[in-house]
Amino acid sequence: xxxxxxxxxxxxxxxxxxxxxxxxxxxxxxxxxxxxxxxxxxxxxxxxxxxxxxxxxxxxxxxxxxxxxxxxxxxxxxxxxxxxxxxxxxxxxxxxxxxxxxxxxxxxxxxxxxxxxxxxxxxxxxxxxxxxxxxxxxxxxxxxxxxxxxxxxxxxxxxxxxxxxxxxxxxxxxxxxxxxxxxxxxxxxxxxxxxxxxxxxxxxxxxxxxxxxxxxxxxxxxxxxxxxxxxxxxxxxxxxxxxxxxxxxxxxxxxxxxxxxxxxxxxxxxxxxxxxxxxxxxxxxxxxxxxxxxxxxxxxxxxxxxxxxxxxxxxxxxxxxxxxxxxxxxxxxxxxxxxxxxxxxxxxxxxxxxxxxxxxxxxxxxxxxxxxxxxxxxxxxxxxxxxxxxxxxxxxx
Numbered sequence: 001x002x003x004x005x006x007x008x009x010x011x012x013x014x015x016x017x018x019x020x021x022x023x024x025x026x027x028x029x030x031x032x033x034x035x036x037x038x039x040x041x042x043x044x045x046x047x048x049x050x051x052x053x054x055x056x057x058x059x060x061x062x063x064x065x066x067x068x069x070x071x072x073x074x075x076x077x078x079x080x081x082x083x084x085x086x087x088x089x090x091x092x093x094x095x096x097x098x099x100x101x102x103x104x105x106x107x108x109x110x111x112x113x114x115x116x117x118x119x120x121x122x123x124x125x126x127x128x129x130x131x132x133x134x135x136x137x138x139x140x141x142x143x144x145x146x147x148x149x150x151x152x153x154x155x156x157x158x159x160x161x162x163x164x165x166x167x168x169x170x171x172x173x174x175x176x177x178x179x180x181x182x183x184x185x186x187x188x189x190x191x192x193x194x195x196x197x198x199x200x201x202x203x204x205x206x207x208x209x210x211x212x213x214x215x216x217x218x219x220x221x222x223x224x225x226x227x228x229x230x231x232x233x234x235x236x237x238x239x240x241x242x243x244x245x246x247x248x249x250x251x252x253x254x255x256x257x258x259x260x261x262x263x264x265x266x267x268x269x270x271x272x273x274x275x276x277x278x279x280x281x282x283x284x285x286x287x288x289x290x291x292x293x294x295x296x297x298x299x300x301x302x303x304x305x306x307x308x309x310x311x312x313x314x315x316x317x318x319x320x321x322x323x324x325x326x327x328x329x330x331x332x333x334x335x336x337x338x339x340x341x342x343x344x345x346x347x348x349x350x351x352x353x354x355x356x357x358x359x360x361x362x363x364x365x366x367x368x369x370x371x372x373x374x375x376x377x378x379x380x381x382x383x384x385x386x387x388x389x390x391x392x393x394x395x396x397x
Contacts, residue, residue: 021046023392025054026063026086030112030390034067034085055084057397062090062146063110086111091389091396092147094188095381096135097155097197098180100125100172100224102287105138106378110386112208116141117375121286126173128183135187149190150389150396153381154180155197157225162242164193171261172225193384197221198245199236200380201335201372202229207383209372210333218329218365220247220320221377222336223288225260226268230327247323248272253315270315273337279308289374292337299344306344313345317352324357324365335370342369 021044028043029035037055041048058064065087088109097104107116116138122130131154139149158170165181178194185192202211202219211217211231219229226248230237238244249261253270260268269275273288282298282305285291299305320332338345346367353364370376388394 019392019395021050022054022058022395022397023390025051025058027390029064029084029086030110034083036081036083038081039083059084061397062087063396065089088113088115090146090148091150092142093150093382093385094135094138094142094152094190095155095200095378095383095385096131096138096152096184097200097375097377097381098126098128098131098173098175099157099197099377101284102374103127103131103134104375104378105134106375106382107138107142108379108382108386110389112383114379117378119287119374126170126175128175128180132183132187135184139188149188150394151190151385152184152188152192153200153384154184154192154194155200155377155381156180156194157197157221157223157227159243159246160194160196162238164195164242167194168243195381195384196227196229196242196245197223197377198227198229199238200229200378200384201370201376202231202245202333202380203236203383204372204376204380205333205335205370206231206234208379209376210368210370211331214330216328216330217333218320218323218327218331219333219335219370220316220338222273222292222334222338224268224273226272228323230329247319250319250322252319252322267315267319271312271319276308276312276337279312280305287374288337289340292340296340296342296344309341309344310348313348314352316345317349318356320349320365320367321353321356324353324362328363329365330363331368332365333368333370335372335376336374339369339373 024044037051041051064084066082067085088111091110093108095106102119102121104119109115120134156170157172159168161168165178167176181192181194198221205211205219206217215233217231221227228245228247230245248268249266251265252267255265257269258264259266277284280295282295285294372379
């Protein structure tokens with residue numbers, strides 16, 4: 001059974017050292033894949049005997065399992081040369097996203113494999129009831145065979161405090177406080193955190209999607225709101241109080257455009273999904289991806305739609321140029337509705353980016369489309385549900 005670690009325990013104590021060493025082994029298996037006990041000792045710098053004790057405990061808990069080497073005869077249980085890998089059968093993390101026009105869920109196992117994912121449209125922004133119903137459905141789908149939910153995380157489009165529970169400002173969904181975390185905890189029966197949606201999506205793209213091959217990535221959401229997630233060497237950069245990446249309200253684009261926050265001239269008021277629909281004169285459909293696909297289809301025969309998307313792309317490129325000058329990312333991943341629009345937005349964005357960078361010596365980041373779809377934030381939230389496991393703050397043994 002999972003137990004919450006004593007966070008007040010000294011890191012140098014025997015118990016603290018054991019938890020730290022266990023988390024090192026878990027991270028090694030997750031990041032670098034299966035290994036024998038001897039290989040784990042080399043990877044981690046831990047003594048072979050220490051690794052053996054840790055692996056035995058994790059195996060008894062159902063967190064790791066021995067596997068057969070490819071092309072070898074059947075493994076003998078306990079043989080030192082037998083590789084072990086993380087097991088996907090028992091421990092699960094659940095990620096949820098609450099957005100303006102949809103809710104989403106993803107369930108990952110300890111090995112990082114997706115066990116379940118789904119998206120549902122909602123009738124009103126910030127529909128908590130729809131989110132709770134989706135959470136209950138997902139829990140029912142993955143429970144019943146001894147599985148344990150180690151934690152849950154809800155991704156929201158807004159500012160979330162460093163306690164990973166309290167929403168400070170989320171104008172597009174109209175929520176604040178810690179009530180959302182408490183409501184979801186009551187449904188899932190496990191600890192629940194709340195994080196910014198762009199941060200969750202950025203983490204997912206860095207570990208599963210379009211930015212797995214780089215250490216320095218910037219992710220831009222493509223929904224009604226525009227947010228950014230910053231990843232450096234696999235870790236999120238959240239700033240002093242956790243609010244880094246709130247780029248949608250930078251003064252870029254049409255200075256007269258009214259934003260959902262009540263001000264004018266915000267970036268998302270020029271490049272957010274509602275802004276795009278207003279420019280092209282098309283209605284919103286069931287999801288941002290379906291809506292954007294319809295816009296892309298219209299652009300194929302209507303030059304006015306193409307011209308409007310070129311304007312959106314220029315504003316995207318202008319904002320990316322400013323962020324590049326500050327953050328110097330190697331890759332910028334555009335998610336959400338940007339994906340179906342593809343080169344209709346990317347081409348003018350690249351041109352604007354080139355024109356706005358101050359010097360030819362500056363690195364121009366590669367603009368890429370998300371490979372994870374609209375469920376990127378939910379997947380990243382599910383990954384974040386394992387954060388305490390891989391840090392040693394939550395025990396599996």
